[in-house]
Amino acid sequence: MLRCRPLLLLAVSSRRHVMDLASVVSRLDALAPPALAESWDNVGLLVEPTPPHQVRKMLLTNDLTEDVLEEALGAGADLVLSYHPPVFKALKRLTCAHWKERLVVRALEKRLAVYSPHTACDALANGVNDWLGRALGSCVSVPLRTCSSPSHPSGYGHILEFGGDVPESMLSRVSALQGTCVRTYPLRNEDGARVRLSCSHNALLQALAILSEDPEVYKNAELLTLQKPPLLDTGMGRLCTLSEPVSIAAAVKSVKIHVGLNHLRLALGRGKTLGSSVRVMAVCAGSGSSVLSGVPADLYLTGEMSHHEVLDAVADGRSVILCEHSNSERGYLRELGAQITQCLEGKVEVVVSQTDRDPLLVV
Numbered sequence: 547m548l549r550c551r552p553l554l555l556l557a558v559s560s561r562r563h564v565m566d567l568a569s570v571v572s573r574l575d576a577l578a579p580p581a582l583a584e585s586w587d588n589v590g591l592l593v594e595p596t597p598p599h600q601v602r603k604m605l606l607t608n609d610l611t612e613d614v615l616e617e618a619l620g621a622g623a624d625l626v627l628s629y630h631p632p633v634f635k636a637l638k639r640l641t642c643a644h645w646k647e648r649l650v651v652r653a654l655e656k657r658l659a660v661y662s663p664h665t666a667c668d669a670l671a672n673g674v675n676d677w678l679g680r681a682l683g684s685c686v687s688v689p690l691r692t693c694s695s696p697s698h699p700s701g702y703g704h705i706l707e708f709g710g711d712v713p714e715s716m717l718s719r720v721s722a723l724q725g726t727c728v729r730t731y732p733l734r735n736e737d738g739a740r741v742r743l744s745c746s747h748n749a750l751l752q753a754l755a756i757l758s759e760d761p762e763v764y765k766n767a768e769l770l771t772l773q774k775p776p777l778l779d780t781g782m783g784r785l786c787t788l789s790e791p792v793s794i795a796a797a798v799k800s801v802k803i804h805v806g807l808n809h810l811r812l813a814l815g816r817g818k819t820l821g822s823s824v825r826v827m828a829v830c831a832g833s834g835s836s837v838l839s840g841v842p843a844d845l846y847l848t849g850e851m852s853h854h855e856v857l858d859a860v861a862d863g864r865s866v867i868l869c870e871h872s873n874s875e876r877g878y879l880r881e882l883g884a885q886i887t888q889c890l891e892g893k894v895e896v897v898v899s900q901t902d903r904d905p906l907l908v909v
């Protein structure tokens with residue numbers, strides 16, 4: 547009996563640190579819903595070894611370079627979460643001639659899965675932009691561009707109202723659409739009986755086809771397309787209003803500490819000095835110009851902007867801090883790692899890459 551106990555403990559312990567890839571992916575998708583990502587992006591599971599694939603260890607990285615891939619294999623990882631999708635443009639062949647193709651070939655040979663959340667995490671409440679927005683301390687933060695709910699959760703995205711002298715047979719045929727995502731509500735007002743349908747797009751087309759058989763009924767029908775309200779704490783970029791204004795010099799110091807860098811690039815807004823005050827800061831992790839352009843703020847904080855985009859901001863009196871693309875995102879991986887550990891109930895070991903770094907250095 548005594549001899550069996552260590553073996554039993556070992557079996558329990560090894561079971562605790564493993565999870566099927568499909569379960570891991572569905573939980574990662576729930577944490578950062580792919581529907582929040584930009585339409586041009588390529589997020590979710592990108593490389594899948596033949597199932598079943600068990601995940602014991604996950605490596606988080608900003609970019610999956612060949613150095614990071616070797617680190618993942620050396621560390622015995624079964625899954626790499628790469629913030630940026632290493633497979634973005636369509637691959638027409640998988641040879642060893644190009645580094646992106648080699649990544650996929652090596653990953654599949656070594657049974658290493660690859661997942662990318664990218665702009666889903668950009669948009670997320672408590673995602674990368676909220677992390678970057680805390681660079682100057684406590685603030686009230688709102689997204690610069692809000693996201694809508696991905697779809698009407700019930701599937702009933704349209705309201706069709708009609709009434710008047712509706713033939714009984716027509717009413718019963720519309721009611722018979724119930725099974726195809728239609729709810730009917732009898733209404734009564736000064737015009738007499740009216741019927742309101744809450745329905746899906748497909749059911750709407752079928753209902754309209756039935757109503758069109760009576761030109762008078764069809765002409766008096768009214769249609770409303772429902773929209774979900776925006777998700778107030780979810781979206782691209784953040785506008786951060788500080789509780790206490792700080793000088794630009796103090797902002798530079800705080801950002802260096804927050805992102806862990808000794809050097810940044812700073813452009814002072816027209817007429818501004820290092821002593822000028824910052825109360826409102828607009829942030830966008832990564833490449834910020836499309837989100838930040840024209841936003842009224844004392845300071846823009848992002849990874850990269852082009853020369854001409856910086857000139858535009860400066861001319862409007864806005865100062866700009868650039869810390870290079872991935873440096874504006876990498877520090878968030880520690881927070882993401884903690885969130886993932888929690889959502890996987892500690893069943894998968896989550897580690898952050900040591901070799902991942904921005905290719906650019908300010909020297």
Ligand SMILES: [Zn+2]
Binds near residue numbers: 831832833871872875
């Ligand atoms: Zn990025």
